[in-house]
Amino acid sequence: MWQIWKKVNPRMGIQMATTMAKRHLAKAQDHNNSNMWKKLTFMVATPAICLCMVNAFVVPHKEVEPEPFVKYEHLRRRTKRFPWGDGNRSLFHNAKSNALPDGYEHQ
Incomplete structure (x- = not known):
């Protein structure tokens, strides 16, 4: 198509060819x-997630004694x-590590 423009208006053909080349380069960069x-x-991400799952x-893990209340x-x-x-307990309450207002449940 730009060859036709090149014959009709040489300057317009160069501009069109330049524009088409820029578009082609942009598509190649997007693909890269x-x-x-x-x-x-x-x-990277998939192995990192797998390592975190293995660790978790x-x-x-050794049991850690909670701090004195x-x-x-x-x-x-409350x-x-x-x-x-x-x-009285939060939605994700853990009796071993989360204290209630009066103290730990299990001591």
């Missing part, structure tokens, strides 16, 4: 960027009851 991110996903679920007025306030359970 997508390949780079695809490789990073499968070669397979590697044994000290009742501070500004911590563990101005309004939680809408689940007995209203």
Whole structure:
């Protein structure tokens, strides 16, 4: 198509050819960027996620004793009851590591 423009208006043909070359280069760069991110996903992110899963679920972790409970007025306030359970425990409450306003459940 640009060859026709080159015959009709030589300056317009050069501009059109330059524009088409820029578009082609931009498409090639987009393709290279997508390949780079695809490789990073499968070669870096996926193994990193697998290593984190192994660390979380397979590697044994030693039990850590909780710190002694000290009742501070500004911590563990319950101005309004939680809408689940007995209203005193948070949604992701862990009896071994999270204290209630009165102290730990298991000591």
